[in-house]
Amino acid sequence: MILSKIKFRKSVIYLGLGLIFTGIFLIRADAAAIRRIDGPDRYQTSLNVADHHKSDMAIVVSGKDFPDALSAISLASKHKANIILVKPSSDVFEHRKFAAELLNRKIKNVIIVGGENSVDRGYEAALLKLFQVERIEGSDRYDTSLKVVERVGNKNLCIADGRNFPDALSTSGLVAKTKTSLLLVDGRKKLEFLKDYRVLYTVGGKNSIINAYGKRIAGSNRYQTCNQILSIIDPKNLLIASGRDFPDALSASSMASMIDTGVLLCSARVDDNAIEQSANRDNITVVGGINSVSGLTINSIMDKYNYSYSASNDVGFDTESQTYRFSNASIFKGWLYQASRSSYGYDKFYYNEEGILERDKVVSGVKLDADGKAILDDDGRPVIN
Template sequence: MKKITLTLLSCLSLVLLFLISQPEHAQAGTTTRIYGEDRYKTSVEVSKKAFPNGTANIVIAVGTNFPDALAGGPLAYKLKAPILLTKKDSIPTAVNNEIVRLKQRGAKNVYILGGENAVTKAVASKLTSMGLTVQRISGSDRYETSVAIAKHVGTATKKAFIANGSNYPDSLSASAIAARQGSPILLVQKSSVPASVQTFLKGYSKSYVIGGTGVIDGSAFSKLPYAERIAGADRYSTSTKVASKFASFSASHALVVSGQNYADALTGSVYAAQKNIPMLLTKSSSLPTSIGNLIDTKNIGTVTVIGGTDAVSNSVLASIYFPVDKLIETAKSLQGVPYKYGGTTTSGFDCSGYTEYVFNKHGIDLPRTTKDQWNTGTVVAVPQKGDLVFFETVSAGPSHVGIFIGNNEFIHASSSKGVSITTMENVYFKPRYLGTKKVIN
């Protein structure tokens, strides 16, 4: 994994990550976090970052539900507007203060995404009382709302991005790209295309269907004009495929957001489009292999994370710049420590106690037992340095674990030799090899 130097907007987070990353001495690159204490304050921080000098327009979306907001990225980008999140019945104080700041710098118009079930009249009235012109963009349901938003985006490109309206990850993957291209995002059902969407798409020359047949099946696909499917094995792999097809990597910069919550990605999509950088989805607690590989292969040296540690944990940041060679140095420095059943310290290790100890020294938390470590990682076909290799030595299933160190060797706490290096071709271990799991990407 690429080694990335860490920079944070919060001094507290900087201290925490300094403790995690040192003395690993990460090398060239930058990781930046833009966040607030919650999704509302995060939307404010993104707005300040994207529009420090203000703007004429503001887009408002509810922060507690996703359907009406999914298609909002392209509209906000066209309007040169931030997306600020609100509660259904009231505007959070931090958001209200940001609206005041933007109004002082020329904001005149507010666009509310969704009907009154999403954002009530009380919020609209509050915005009007602040001297802003308020326009609500909505339809009778999420599908018609996506059409209403698309009409404001415009039809110049005659290309549309299509996503399932019952879930958010695939539409978020496409949001920044669609925005940059001036293309709308339209929502469909898994097996059908709503009439309002089908009517709107008449005359379109291209439909990019985001996601596999599990989210948009062949029946819906066949009803879309000149459809092309872009999909991976999961939401994270789909994110990489969208970015690889459309995104510009010339700036060596990417935005990383949680794929398990829509709020930060929604507000971050405008920032990504503004910077002309890809927006990649990650798990909250670990960096998916597909995302880590894309960061490596595209030589991305700057990663901006949207959201706090609840959205994207420090371990994700650590894995982006993780120094595998340093971990292996630590592992090798413990050679000769004796084997001790149940041991987790330098006075004696068992196999999983040893791997847990080594990874913990580098800020990566592993479960205590071999079985739980097996259940934590991502399966890989060919082991790479820093991966965990597992063996069936006592009974069916994982019962022994070591760290692959390259040259077809692994280091482990052996019951006969203590911490030692063994070849994968060893006559005892080779026939008992179970598989490899990646835990640091």
């Protein structure tokens, strides 16, 4: 009887150890993967997002000015389309080149959001030769936004202030999951809505929109407002982009229409909030380079939650050619700050006119300021490019 008890206890111990070790391996096998999608500029980044998010429709918006561009979020959600940014250019070659980029991605239909001051008529002329093209424009940013809402045809609204971009950028996951339309408004004014429209969410505090319509979602700053949206939609996946500018987060919002996801706005420094919000996700996609979402933030997420990094189709260093290549195979030239495990978080590398790393110019231990620019080396001296 005693022997049986001993055997039983040993069996329980072995079983427990087996479950523990199995659990460890399961956790490692099932851990989220992190990938980064970026390019040499905001325009190529939006095209690279389209390479990861297949759709036969493109929503074309300005990559320089945010008001009309933000209105595209509702269209992207309805049509599961990519939002693609264009340069403010009147160059015919640039227009044709952009049209070719869309053709290469098997786009069939294009909707341009905004007037000529947002997206040059030359783009429209070039696109009309290859695609079905529609332009949505109004007398101002608010009228354009209303016309987009009418085009979408959804009567339930999510409103955000059209004078700034952060609150609106946070809404893409909410718009997709609740099947609402994003309407930009002038938050300083008392708002009147057409009879058939109903506001479900007001995104932003009283400094953004004075009066609340429907449920107000607001935090102490843009990042906390974003957190509240994430808590409402509780997404399995996460898109991380800079909250300091609009282009990368807008490009990321395309992907919110396809998968159960939310956009998390991130600051330039090591972002404790981004690290905390990244827990228990299936997959995390970072949109933008290391000067937008720091490598140290991503390293911290990986270390804390044992997430893996997916390097496929991302930027990376080619050891054979000693070059740093983007996902479109273009070569980086100039100074580049890359995440390191040093106390300062970054190392500084110089790639010459041929795009080849000059190892004698590598600076170890570089500190970045709040804007992602290098300010100090490991001896506390200013770093000058």
